[in-house]
Amino acid sequence: MLESPANGPAHSRRTAWLAVFAFALLGGAGPATAAVAEGTLLIASPEIEDPNFAHTVVLVLRNDANGTIGVILNRPTTLVPAKIFPELAASVGSYTGKLFRGGRVASARLLFLVRGLAAATVQGPEVVEKVFLAGDPERLPDIVRLADGTRELRMYAGHAEWMPGQLDREIAAGGWQTRPATAETVFHASPTALWDELMKRSTETVAAAESR
Numbered sequence: 001m002l003e004s005p006a007n008g009p010a011h012s013r014r015t016a017w018l019a020v021f022a023f024a025l026l027g028g029a030g031p032a033t034a035a036v037a038e039g040t041l042l043i044a045s046p047e048i049e050d051p052n053f054a055h056t057v058v059l060v061l062r063n064d065a066n067g068t069i070g071v072i073l074n075r076p077t078t079l080v081p082a083k084i085f086p087e088l089a090a091s092v093g094s095y096t097g098k099l100f101r102g103g104r105v106a107s108a109r110l111l112f113l114v115r116g117l118a119a120a121t122v123q124g125p126e127v128v129e130k131v132f133l134a135g136d137p138e139r140l141p142d143i144v145r146l147a148d149g150t151r152e153l154r155m156y157a158g159h160a161e162w163m164p165g166q167l168d169r170e171i172a173a174g175g176w177q178t179r180p181a182t183a184e185t186v187f188h189a190s191p192t193a194l195w196d197e198l199m200k201r202s203t204e205t206v207a208a209a210e211s212r
Contacts, residue, residue: 036063036167036178039128041185042070043177043198052104055195058160059113059181061127068162071102071111073154073186074194081155085110091140096149100191102156111135113154115183118146128181151187177202 036042042058058070079099082089088110102111112134114122121142124133134143147153162170170176179198188194 036060036068036171038062038125039181041073041179041181041198042167042171043179043195043202045175045177046199048175053160057185057194057198058103059127059186061111061133061159063167065164067164068167069105070160071113071156072100072160073188074191075101076191077101077157081110084157088137088140091137091144093141093144095144095147095153097153097155100154100156101158103158103160105159105161107158109135109158110137111156111159112140112143113156113186114143114147114152115187116146116148116152118143118152121146128183128186131181131183131186154187 038060040060040063042056042060044053044056044058046055048054053072055074056072057074058072060068060070062069077099080092081095081097081099082092084099101107112122113127113131114134115131119130119132121139122132122134123139124135127133143153167176171178177198185194185198188197
């Protein structure tokens with residue numbers, strides 16, 4: 001279960017959020033070292049037994065010479081953001097979405113994926129066509145006000161991370177399937193069904209290719 005961030009001054013928590021935001025968006029200016037680009041989906045092989053990644057679908061946010069980061073798209077929790085981050089209660093406003101477990105790294109920090117009108121308030125990069133990454137809590141009130149609920153805003157506590165070359169080796173070993181993400185995939189209406197759906201598509205594609 002997600003835990004509340006450690007008690008401390010609000011400024012310190014804000015600094016922590018901005019630190020991970022800078023790491024996610026600006027860290028690692030070097031060229032990508034693999035064919036896995038930002039906006040790629042990583043679909044876990046059924047053979048992956050690591051509970052952190054079993055049956056997960058990960059959206060790659062950054063992949064370069066310093067490593068790879070992403071967020072898990074299909075692990076929603078039952079927790080509302082304001083419960084885990086009470087200092088954001090006023091900013092969250094009428095948002096009714098639940099937190100997603102984005103990964104085990106920096107689980108006390110938030111990243112947002114945004115599309116629609118709310119994307120105009122975001123300074124982060126376009127990870128998928130018309131889907132933008134944000135992490136500055138000061139932007140949250142405007143994002144929530146303009147977003148059409150969970151159809152246009154998802155909040156992730158934590159992120160997944162790989163060291164340089166690690167993801168390449170895991171893909172080569174058959175641990176992950178890759179495919180381009182779409183806005184519809186990122187904002188899937190039934191995220192807990194996403195892995196099964198993508199695996200079924202993959203199986204059907206392979207079967208169709210083998211029958212030719």
